[in-house]
Amino acid sequence: KKGNFSASVEYSYNHTPLGRCSYRVLPGCGPVIITHGSEIYPDFRGQGWGTKLHKARLAAFYDAEFRVALCTVRQDNEPERRILQRFGWVEGVKFFNPQTRHDVSMWTKELLGEE
Numbered sequence: 001k002k003g004n005f006s007a008s009v010e011y012s013y014n015h016t017p018l019g020r021c022s023y024r025v026l027p028g029c030g031p032v033i034i035t036h037g038s039e040i041y042p043d044f045r046g047q048g049w050g051t052k053l054h055k056a057r058l059a060a061f062y063d064a065e066f067r068v069a070l071c072t073v074r075q076d077n078e079p080e081r082r083i084l085q086r087f088g089w090v091e092g093v094k095f096f097n098p099q100t101r102h103d104v105s106m107w108t109k110e111l112l113g114e115e
Contacts, residue, residue, distance in 0.1 A: 008037070011053050018044045019053060031067035038073075038080055045079065054083050058111075066111050075103040084109075 008022040019040035026032035035057065040050045061069055071089065073080050084091075089107040097104045 011049075011056075013049075017041060018049050021053070021057060023057070026070065031065075032070065033061055033064075033066045033068075034070045034072075036072045038071075040079075050079055050083050051086075054087060058087065061111055069109045069111055071107040071109075072097075072104050073107060074100075075105055081105070 007024075008020065010020045011018045019038070021035060021038040023033055023035040026034055038050075038053075038057075040053070058069075069089075071084065073084065075081075075094065081091075084107050087109070089109045091105050091107050093106045095104055095106075096102075
């Protein structure tokens with residue numbers, strides 16, 4: 001089940017695309033999921049969709065019995081950073097990503113015993 005847990009997902013409501021994110025299992029470490037590329041499209045920002053979609057993403061991770069989630073976030077993405085803080089994620093290493101040319105933070109969340 002976890003081995004195939006990889007996707008790029010576009011979220012929609014009433015057939016209207018709201019945003020997207022990607023996730024996949026950390027290679028060689030089945031109980032760890034990596035999520036990245038989360039985005040709410042500009043017309044839907046500030047309406048609570050980021051929080052709703054984050055809850056749905058976490059519910060899928062809990063249902064699949066992952067133990068740890070990792071998330072990379074651009075350091076200038078304040079809305080996503082606030083959501084992660086509110087849901088108990090811990091910010092760790094900060095680095096410059098030469099592929100995207102952005103400053104990025106790695107966030108972690110332990111998933112066991114929560115929901």
